[in-house]
Amino acid sequence: MRGAKSRPQPSSLLGLVPRRTSLDATGPSVELAVVQCAPRKGDVAANLRRIEEAFAALRHDRSPFPDVVIFPEASLSGYFVEGATVEVARRAETVVDELARSARRACGRKVGPFDVVVGFYEEQDGQYYNSALYASLGRRPVLRHVHRKLFLPTYGIFDEERFVSRGTSIEAFDVPYGRAAILICEDACHSLAVTIAALRGAQVLYVPSASPGRGMEDVEPANVRLWRDVLRVAAAEHGIFVVYAGLVGFEGGKGMSGASRVIGPFGDLRAEAPFEGATILRVRIDLGDVRVARAALPALGDLEANLGQLSSMLARTSGQSVPAVGARAARRR
Amino acid sequence: MTAAGFPIVRAPAASATDVRIDPALVRRWLVTFLREEMIVRRGMRTAVVGVSGGVDSALVAFLCAEALGPANVYGVRMPYRTSAEESFRHAGLVQEITKIHDVVVDITAAVDGYLRYEPDASPTRRGNVMARQRMIVLFDLSAKYGGLPVGTGNKSERLLGYFTWHADDSPPINPLGDLFKTQVWQLARHVGVPREIVEKPATADLIRGQTDEEDLGITYERADRILSLMLRGYGQAAIAACGFRRRDVRLVWDRVNATHWKRHLPTTAVVSPTAINEFYLRPVDY
Numbered sequence: 198m199r200g201a202k203s204r205p206q207p208s209s210l211l212g213l214v215p216r217r218t219s220l221d222a223t224g225p226s227v228e229l230a231v232v233q234c235a236p237r238k239g240d241v242a243a244n245l246r247r248i249e250e251a252f253a254a255l256r257h258d259r260s261p262f263p264d265v266v267i268f269p270e271a272s273l274s275g276y277f278v279e280g281a282t283v284e285v286a287r288r289a290e291t292v293v294d295e296l297a298r299s300a301r302r303a304c305g306r307k308v309g310p311f312d313v314v315v316g317f318y319e320e321q322d323g324q325y326y327n328s329a330l331y332a333s334l335g336r337r338p339v340l341r342h343v344h345r346k347l348f349l350p351t352y353g354i355f356d357e358e359r360f361v362s363r364g365t366s367i368e369a370f371d372v373p374y375g376r377a378a379i380l381i382c383e384d385a386c387h388s389l390a391v392t393i394a395a396l397r398g399a400q401v402l403y404v405p406s407a408s409p410g411r412g413m414e415d416v417e418p419a420n421v422r423l424w425r426d427v428l429r430v431a432a433a434e435h436g437i438f439v440v441y442a443g444l445v446g447f448e449g450g451k452g453m454s455g456a457s458r459v460i461g462p463f464g465d466l467r468a469e470a471p472f473e474g475a476t477i478l479r480v481r482i483d484l485g486d487v488r489v490a491r492a493a494l495p496a497l498g499d500l501e502a503n504l505g506q507l508s509s510m511l512a513r514t515s516g517q518s519v520p521a522v523g524a525r526a527a528r529r530r
Numbered sequence: 531m532t533a534a535g536f537p538i539v540r541a542p543a544a545s546a547t548d549v550r551i552d553p554a555l556v557r558r559w560l561v562t563f564l565r566e567e568m569i570v571r572r573g574m575r576t577a578v579v580g581v582s583g584g585v586d587s588a589l590v591a592f593l594c595a596e597a598l599g600p601a602n603v604y605g606v607r608m609p610y611r612t613s614a615e616e617s618f619r620h621a622g623l624v625q626e627i628t629k630i631h632d633v634v635v636d637i638t639a640a641v642d643g644y645l646r647y648e649p650d651a652s653p654t655r656r657g658n659v660m661a662r663q664r665m666i667v668l669f670d671l672s673a674k675y676g677g678l679p680v681g682t683g684n685k686s687e688r689l690l691g692y693f694t695w696h697a698d699d700s701p702p703i704n705p706l707g708d709l710f711k712t713q714v715w716q717l718a719r720h721v722g723v724p725r726e727i728v729e730k731p732a733t734a735d736l737i738r739g740q741t742d743e744e745d746l747g748i749t750y751e752r753a754d755r756i757l758s759l760m761l762r763g764y765g766q767a768a769i770a771a772c773g774f775r776r777r778d779v780r781l782v783w784d785r786v787n788a789t790h791w792k793r794h795l796p797t798t799a800v801v802s803p804t805a806i807n808e809f810y811l812r813p814v815d816y
Contacts, residue, residue: 239816281812418555448815452559
């Protein structure tokens with residue numbers, strides 16, 4: 198796999214990045230590895246082997262083994278599978294068991310417990326979803342969360358809702374280093390979805406994605422530029438880390454434009470992988486930056502203060518009549 | 531600056547009809563497409579391209595040579611007795627520059643062997659027979675060389691229906707199918723296709739002296755911008771308001787709407803709840 202290019206100097210959207218290293222921040226430090234990969238279409242077993250190869254590559258890397266390894270949307274099958282969704286879908290628990298076996302084979306006992314985020318087509322009681330799971334892999338694997346994609350693109354070259362059902366919730370969940378949330382691809386294009394994740398306490402937002410490259414009038418596909426802009430604004434507005442894992446490879450003429458990236462809570466781009474080719478992106482983050490960023494730009498706090506009125510406005514907009522929700526009531530912690 | 535001291539910032543003139551591409555990006559994208567579709571997905575390293583002497587096939591030859599290496603590309607020249615000598619020479623120039631294999635198959639005997647029984651065939655029918663004969667050659671040579679035929683049809687001719695069904699459109703992969711003709715010209719200049727090929731009038735060379743633009747009744751430069759707006763969802767009145775003649779808009783509109791069938795597989799009578807590509811849906815690469 199090619200080494201990812203880190204952007205040399207992070208810059209925030211508002212020039213708020215303090216001139217310091219993460220050593221000043223006091224939060225937990227988390228080593229991330231985003232694995233930008235091209236699955237073999239429909240071959241779940243081969244793609245699990247590929248994940249195992251990624252674990253092995255990380256084990257032999259000169260940096261310490263990561264705390265979290267993140268894979269893109271539909272990593273076990275490829276994205277465009279149409280009616281074959283029923284053939285490639287797995288139960289989340291089954292996937293965790295398979296990932297744990299892969300981790301054991303690749304790392305043995307030389308690597309301690311670590312976490313994974315993996316996008317996959319999920320089957321649960323005869324229902325099918327475009328999902329991503331968060332699990333801790335160790336002696337006793339723990340499935341911490343499954344996010345089911347809510348915004349199923351069904352327009353243009355996309356046809357998701359024909360084959361999978363919508364998810365119905367956005368949750369944040371406890372992880373060894375704090376709180377995290379997952380949104381899948383188009384979910385994260387909707388600022389309201391990111392807001393809900395942040396209000397529920399997420400400090401790190403994982404975004405597994407599969408974005409076909411299109412719009413070739415500039416030096417990079419237009420969707421790559423759009424995603425970068427959208428996610429930087431999302432990170433800065435909410436003072437959260439955003440970790441985007443993009444699929445690569447061509448699927449029936451549609452080239453997935455990886456450009457996996459990690460964005461800091463100032464909206465600062467920490468590192469970005471090329472939009473083509475399998476790549477592992479390695480970034481160490483310090484969750485103390487979330488506190489620093491929110492102190493500098495308390496947009497999330499301002500939002501919480503106005504949440505009651507905003508909720509009423511939203512309810513009126515959608516034709517419902519519900520009492521105003523107290524700001525703190527929206528938080529689950 | 532106004533008299534009151536307010537600086538005025540004006541938006542640059544934007545054109546809704548721009549079909550510009552970044553040729554370096556598109557070149558990189560299409561080279562990757564060829565490698566992934568051929569080598570990664572199909573395990574094939576050999577391409578067979580019909581090189582006519584026109585810009586589309588010249589560009590595909592250049593892209594295939596870059597993606598697969600010239601030793602893995604067969605450029606096939608397939609003249610008919612009425613084909614322009616210039617086309618044959620230009621095709622040879624492409625082989626020479628790209629260093630791909632140069633294969634010549636004269637299709638005259640095969641085409642005339644059939645047309646002997648249809649002496650009154652119209653020029654259009656004769657053109658279709660030639661186009662389909664060329665595909666017979668390309669697919670057969672692909673079997674001979676263990677390769678894959680690579681298509682050369684562009685988006686403009688696909689949308690305008692200006693091609694022979696089950697001929698030009700039949701190769702299993704096509705790097706140019708989503709590029710308008712004017713974008714093909716941009717990319718061809720960028721990769722180094724000789725100017726004399728890029729700048730000559732486009733022709734299918736099926737009938738002596740014909741040109742695409744005379745056949746179509748509109749220049750590609752105008753047609754592409756109208757097509758681009760049409761595909762983005764603008765109506766005829768809105769397109770005309772961008773400065774196009776209503777006659778041209780109508781011409782393009784009607785050609786596209788009369789040829790949807792040419793961009794699909796044959797229509798199959800559905801009689802079961804498992805009809806292929808209707809109920810039973812699997813992607814092409816599954």
